[in-house]
Every structure is written in structure tokens, then in C-alpha cells.
Amino acid sequence: MTLDFPPASRWPAVRYLAGFALISIGGIAALLVEPIDTGLVQPFSRVLASVSAAAINLCGGGAEAQGAVLSLARFGSGVEIANGCNAIEASILLAAAILAFPARPAHRLAGAVVGVLLLQAVNLLRIISLLYLDLYAPAWFDFFHLYFWDALIMLDGLLIFLVWQRWQDRRPLAATG
Amino acid sequence: MDRSARFRFALFAVAALVPLMGLWWLSVDSMIAALRPLVAWFAALLLPVRDLLPDGAGGWTAQTSLQVTSGKWADARQEANFPVAAELLRRYLVAWPFFLALALAPPRAPRLGLMLVAGSAALTLLFVLSATALLFVFVAVLINHAPNPADRLQFVPPPFYVAAPHYSGPIFFLAGLAFYMASYVLPLLAPILLWFAFNPASRRFGLGAPPPC
Numbered sequence: 001m002t003l004d005f006p007p008a009s010r011w012p013a014v015r016y017l018a019g020f021a022l023i024s025i026g027g028i029a030a031l032l033v034e035p036i037d038t039g040l041v042q043p044f045s046r047v048l049a050s051v052s053a054a055a056i057n058l059c060g061g062g063a064e065a066q067g068a069v070l071s072l073a074r075f076g077s078g079v080e081i082a083n084g085c086n087a088i089e090a091s092i093l094l095a096a097a098i099l100a101f102p103a104r105p106a107h108r109l110a111g112a113v114v115g116v117l118l119l120q121a122v123n124l125l126r127i128i129s130l131l132y133l134d135l136y137a138p139a140w141f142d143f144f145h146l147y148f149w150d151a152l153i154m155l156d157g158l159l160i161f162l163v164w165q166r167w168q169d170r171r172p173l174a175a176t177g
Numbered sequence: 178m179d180r181s182a183r184f185r186f187a188l189f190a191v192a193a194l195v196p197l198m199g200l201w202w203l204s205v206d207s208m209i210a211a212l213r214p215l216v217a218w219f220a221a222l223l224l225p226v227r228d229l230l231p232d233g234a235g236g237w238t239a240q241t242s243l244q245v246t247s248g249k250w251a252d253a254r255q256e257a258n259f260p261v262a263a264e265l266l267r268r269y270l271v272a273w274p275f276f277l278a279l280a281l282a283p284p285r286a287p288r289l290g291l292m293l294v295a296g297s298a299a300l301t302l303l304f305v306l307s308a309t310a311l312l313f314v315f316v317a318v319l320i321n322h323a324p325n326p327a328d329r330l331q332f333v334p335p336p337f338y339v340a341a342p343h344y345s346g347p348i349f350f351l352a353g354l355a356f357y358m359a360s361y362v363l364p365l366l367a368p369i370l371l372w373f374a375f376n377p378a379s380r381r382f383g384l385g386a387p388p389p390c
Contacts, residue, residue, distance in 0.1 A: 013384070028362060029354050032326040083328070089361045146264060148198050151275045154365035155194065158279075159187050162383055166183065 012102060019100030027092035031083070041088060042068065045081040048120075052081075052127045063131070070131055077135040079127070085145075087123035087153055091116045094157040103168045111164040115157075122156045182284060183382060189282040197274035206235040208273075209266045212301070213237060216308040223309060224316050225341065227256075235263030239312055243319060243339035257339050259315050261308075268360050269307040272300050276368035284378035292375035296368075303367050307359035310352075317344050317352040327353030 030036050049065040056063035056072075064073050071078030098111040126149045134141050210231060217229040220239075229237040243257045276296050286292040318325050318332045320341045325332035332353070344352065372379050 016384070024362070025358070028357060032350065032353055032357060034326060037326070084361055090365070093362065093366060142264065143198075143202055146268060147202075147271050150268075150365060151194060151198065151271055152191070154275065154369070155190060155278070158369055162183055162187075165383065166180070 016100055016102065020096050023096035023100055024093050027096065028089060031088065031092075037083070041083060041086070044088070045083070045086045048081050048086055048124070048127060052124055052131070055124060056128060056131075070127065072131065072135065075135055077131065079131050079134055081127060085127070087119055087126070090123075090153050090157045091119050093154075094119055094161060097157075097161050098164060101165070101168075104171070107168040107171065111168065115160045115164055118160055119153065119157055122153060126153065186282045186284070186382075190278045193278040193281055194274060197277050201270070201274040205267050205270050206263065208270055209235060209263065212304055212308075215301075216305050216312075219305050220309045220312050224312055226312055226316065229261070232260060232263075236266060237261040239315065241316065241319070241339075243316075243341055245337045246340045247338045257319055257335070257337070259319065259335070261311065261315070265311055265360065266308060269304045269311075269364055270300075272303060272364040272367050273297075275365060276300060276371055279368055279372040279379075280376075284376070286376040286378070288375075292371075295375065296371045299371060300367065303363060307363060310355040310359040314352045314356040317349050320344060321349055323349070325353040325356075326350065327357045332356075 031041060045068040046065070049068050049070045052070050053063040053065035062072060062074055064071050068081045069078050070081065094115050095112040098115055099108050101108060103111075130141065130145055130149070133144055213229050213231065217226070220226045220229070225242045226239050227242050228240045230240065232238045237260075239259050239261055241257050241259070245255055245257055277293075280286065280289065280292055280296065314325055314327060314332055318334055319339050321343050322334040322338055324334065343349075373383060
């Protein structure tokens with residue numbers, strides 16, 4: 001399915017943008033509600049720390065996760081996965097972009113789930129790289145932490161969306177119910 | 178738009194982002210300094226902020242017209258000031274290298290010059306609005322004397338009170354939401370929206386719209 005822009009009617013595009021804005025602003029606003037923050041976002045950050053530690057240990061890195069703090073105990077170095085570092089915002093935007101798109105519901109759902117998982121996989125790389133950056137090049141930590149990786153994660157989100165859009169566009173029409 | 182075009186776009190955009198971020202890092206504090214008067218003027222229209230002064234570390238000190246009424250400095254009859262860290266302001270300008278990386282990646286907009294000029298104007302406006310949203314949440318925390326849900330560690334009330342009527346609960350929440358959107362969403366979403374708006378090719382392979390007749 002595609003979003004046509006015939007000169008006579010731009011309603012599909014307007015409807016898509018409105019749906020995207022509604023889902024993304026609603027999702028971001030939900031992050032500020034305390035029960036969601038403490039009940040979902042913070043536990044998710046702790047899971048990210050544990051998964052990052054497991055991934056590092058798989059490669060013999062000797063990492064530990066205590067709560068949302070990921071550390072390399074033998075070096076005395078660590079990073080905390082705070083709000084804004086868990087790629088939840090980018091995940092919400094990606095999910096909103098896919099869910100609002102006029103495609104089959106199953107394709108949207110699959111795209112949102114797989115897309116967010118891919119984005120979070122990239123975010124794991126971000127977290128692990130920042131842990132080692134803090135250890136070996138702390139002067140560059142802020143640049144990569146606050147700015148560079150954020151832009152890269154969003155660019156990844158855009159690329160995932162473009163790949164999904166092409167994928168769903170090429171599904172056989174017979175499959176559309 | 179075929180697979181190779183998407184791949185070329187992805188490769189170019191990622192590769193361009195690296196040097197552009199480097200250039201941005203070298204110039205970002207100058208950009209913040211250059212835009213300070215514009216933000217100070219705009220914020221003064223909407224908020225009890227009298228002026229923004231450079232703090233010597235790339236950030237600003239916001240001077241408010243809010244009178245301190247109780248607390249440690251109450252007897253000095255002074256107005257409340259607060260620091261605005263450069264780290265926060267720089268975030269709002271990350272949109273620039275990201276926008277340039279998207280704009281310069283093939284397939285480019287047919288009128289690239291127009292896209293760059295209009296995009297730069299839009300991102301300048303976005304910075305002014307974002308910085309004002311940041312000032313708004315600081316002012317809301319000062320006035321309501323309560324931590325804002327947008328960041329309960331950063332936006333904590335100071336050890337004094339100011340004389341001003343409190344913002345209502347929804348407005349206080351909106352101040353936090355505006356800050357959150359301005360800091361974590363818009364600097365990275367705006368370049369993508371601009372790219373879609375100004376580049377018909379991006380709409381063709383991003384949204385599936387047919388090529389123009």
C-alpha cells in the first residue's frame with residue numbers, strides 16, 4: 001500500500017500525519033506519567049543493563065548490571081541507563097510511523113515489533129560502546145552520548161521505516177484481505 | 178525507487194553524518210551564542226524572563242523578574258536567576274547536521290538550495306521554540322516549587338520561593354512535555370519531516386507516493 005498525493009486530495013497524507021502525531025505525542029506524554037515511568041520505563045532500562053552485561057560477558061568482557069547501572073567492575077567504570085538513553089523515544093516514533101501507515105494491520109504490527117527490536121539492538125551497541133568510551137576516551141563521552149548516537153539512532157529508525165515500507169508495499173495484493 | 182537507491186541513500190546519510198557532526202561540534206557553541214538574543218527576545222514576550230546572559234561555559238544565565246519571597250536569599254530582595262546548561266542547548270542544534278546529512282544524500286531535492294535555506298530557517302525557529310520550552314519548564318519549577326515529571330532529578334525546586342501565582346497541574350505537565358518533546362524528539366524528528374517536505378524523491382520511497390507528472 002502507498003500514500004498517494006494526488007493534487008485534488010491530500011487527505012491520505014494528512015490523515016497519516018495526524019495519526020502519527022497522535023500516537024507519538026500520546027506515547028511521549030505517557031512516559032511522563034509517574035506510574036508508567038516507575039512501572040515500565042525504569043524496569044525496561046534495568047533489562048537493557050542486564051542484556052548489555054550479558055552481551056559483554058558473552059565476549060569475555062566481565063561486565064555487571066546493578067539496577068540500571070552497567071559497569072566493568074575490574075576497571076571501576078560504569079554508566080547508568082537513564083531516561084533518554086533507552087531509545088524509548090525513537091522506538092515510539094518508529095512505532096507511530098509504522099502503525100499510522102495505511103497498510104494491513106498484520107503488516108503494521110509485525111513492522112512495529114520487528115522495527116523496535118532492531119532499533120533496541122542498535123541501542124545495545126550504543127550502550128556498550130558508551131561504556132567503553134567512558135573508560136578509554138572519557139573526553140568524547142558527552143559528544144557521543146548526548147548528540148552523535150542520538151542522531152544515529154534516529155537515522156536508523158528512518159532506515160528501518162524505509163525498509164519496512166518497501167517490504168509491505170511488495171506484499172502480494174492477494175494477501176490483502 | 179529501487180533497493181540500490183535506498184542503499185545509496187542510507188550509506189551516504191550515515192557516512193555524511195560523521196564529518197557533519199564533527200563540524201557541528203566545532204561550531205555549536207558559536208551558534209548558541211549567536212541565537213541567544215533572539216531567544217531572549219522571544220522568551221521575554223511569553224515568560225517572566227528579563228534577559229539571558231552568557232555564562233562563560235557555552236550556556237546561559239536566565240534573569241527572571243520573579244521576586245524571591247522566602248528562603249535563603251529572601252532578605253536580599255533579589256530576583257530569581259537560573260542557569261541554562263550548554264549541554265541542553267546543544268541538543269536543540271543536533272537537528273542541523275542531521276538535516277544536512279539527509280538533504281545531501283541522494284536522491285537530492287531538485288531545488289536543494291531552497292531546501293537548505295528554508296530548512297535552516299525552520300531549524301532556527303525550532304531552536305528558539307525549544308530553548309523557550311526549556312526556559313518555561315525552569316520557570317514552572319521555580320513558580321510551582323515542585324519537581325517536574327519531565328526530569329525529576331534535573332528540574333528540582335531551588336531552596337527559595339518566588340512571588341507568582343502557580344501554574345495549574347495540566348500547564349505544569351505541559352511545560353514538562355514541551356521540554357521533553359523539544360529535547361528528545363523534535364531535534365531529530367524535524368530534519369526527517371523537512372526532508373519529506375522538500376524532497377519529492379524522499380516521499381516516493383518513504384511514503385510510496387507516485388512520481389510527479
